[in-house]
Amino acid sequence: MSPDQPVAELLAAAARPLEDARAMPPSVYTSPGFLQREIETIFSREWLCVGRSSGLANPGDYVTCDLAGQPVVVLRDREGQIRAFSNVCLHRMSTLLEGSGNARVIVCPYHAWTYGLDGKLRGAPFMAQTTGFCKHDYALPEIRCEEWLGWIYITLDRDRPAVASELGALERMIAPYRMENYVECFRETHVWDTNWKVLAENFMESYHLPVCHADTVGGHSKLEEMECPPGLRAFNYHWITKEASLAIGNAHPSNTRLEGHWRKTTALLTLYPSHLITLTPGYFWYLSLHPKGTGQVAITFGGGLSPEFMEDPKAQNYVASLKALLDEVNLEDRGCTEKVFRGLSAGSARPGHLSYLERPIYDFMQYIAERTAGFDRSFALAAE
Template identity: 65%
Template sequence: MPNTISNPVQELLENVSTPFTQARAMPKSVYTTKEFLNYELENIFKKDWFCAGRSDALKNIGDYLTLELAGQPIMVIRDNDSKIRAQSNVCRHRMSTLLEGSGNTRSIVCQYHAWTYGLNGALRGAPAMTLNDKFKKKDYCLPQIKCEEWLGWIMISLNQNAKPIVNSLSEVTDLIGDFRMETYTQTFSETHVWDTNWKVLAENFMESYHLPVCHSGTIGGLSKLEEMDCPPGKEAFNYHFILKEPHFKLANAHPNNTILKGDWRRTTVLLAIYPSLLITLTPGYFWYLSLHPKGVGQVHINFGGGMSPEFVSDPDAQDHFKAVKTLLDDVNIEDRGCTEKVFKGLLSDHATPGHLSHLERPNYDFAKYLASHA
């Protein structure tokens, strides 16, 4: 009998040992096996930084959102000192989860027996606990999770030893600091679930090779393969640039923007910050996807976006942005079709990974990043 037992991490290590000029797409076991999913949850999502959204989504004291990161229920909340903190969303009594969805609250009250925590996670009250000799309120606090704000993003990590995000992403700031991404305002945020592996969607974002065909119904006609620039990636991210036409007003710098110069005024930057924050940044607007695996065959997507300050204060811009959002929704429908078809194909016995184009350089760098956690 042939040996059909494979080790997906080993297969990936072999795949990335090939130089880029001869490289192939990642092995299908990387996308389709529980073994690889467990590897990435333990070694990537539990170790690296994950984006929980934009800071301006939590403007007021008590604003919160909840999420699961590598199976861990987490709340992100603006505390009484106006600091955004991330903490375990699990009660310290009999371990129910606490908050749900997003909203605003003055305290965190467990819906099981009403143990009540302050916004900083300290236990403030617990009914009928006076007769337990060992119980001391001060011993109880929700476990704190690393949380840093970076260019307007809320970044969290389950790894207490994770390097400060400003250090690991300093090259991003060097590259696109003049966009002042921290000043952009979020105007929409949605969640979606698609039937594909999270990496298929991440890789789809990283390459613009698919634009002319997959997006022939929307933006495909504007995309010229010969004008795409895909430099080699960095340790913590990869990126590529597209130049936008001057008539696409919102993708060009506003006349009041005096910081961006020359071609930067019409440059769109596509940033893939590992593992799963994907940002399209233009001088006028931005949109992003923050991805998390939902099993092998589904991806949980946090999809948001908004505008730069000059456009936010421009009365015409709202209508322009509505048009951009409609276009983004149409583009997403096309991407959903392509990425769900890739996942179906990956499950085929006949599927084998083909060679990569020079326009898929970011995919190669992403594969190396995934393998580097082995």
């Protein structure tokens, strides 16, 4: 395959009008060269979500991740601030922390060089005879880190506009939920055998719910009432009315913030490139995606409750029910998205027309084309 083939095919697909739109061509999912272009133009430059700030409640709480080849640790320091640092020791360049947890200091597992929660080197054994060494010259490089409505984002781009400036329109749209007060109750990491865009697209359309999720949430979603407005610069979204499969899917009786249809309306949000949120009146869940090759995706998965349900005496039961449901939903989605990747990898695979219920996929395709190939989607920004 020519390295230019995925770009040419994507630009042709993105230029089609919505009424005649087709899915993205297989080459943009399977080409290693195109994935490298995505790393350089998207994941090295955009804001990526690592979870909720409520998940790092105490000084020393941390999570780790890889962002475009850079190991990163995100933590709450002793002053209560959320900060992000390179997760690579400044001595022999071992990675430092793994997974998530709580640490009073950061200790390198190779030679025990020790850093404070401010990233500064605190101790380095057996370095006294190295005359050129001064521990005050060493501090872990800081990674840009911001909070928005309770979410933590990081970026490698020092010139990227602030998160809030890019998501102001979305903040106004979802203001009635007061998402900033929702509390994360669980967070996990997974790796699935599919392309990151396949999973992102699966999340951002509800067309598949009655089929893929027939045994869980499919029967509770009214596709005929679903609204799929045009996406904006940094995100797309759609609304769906649900008769809740869980009590927490609708507003808690003590919730006086939400009125009328808002009390049973779910927002499905795709914050580009790969932060995916289902926001209901009573709970939320999310995925944050990062590619691990063309055929694997690293997933941060989490969820939790609105403040009214967190204050309910049955809060832990609600959390357990939510987690059990989402584990089933994820199992169903994994099966569907891994089948899609196997199918689109076949030589005979051809993209078909999109349903009007898949409008967010059309907007996502144009976003990918803009970032990777210079596609002009300015016509789509009039509503912003």
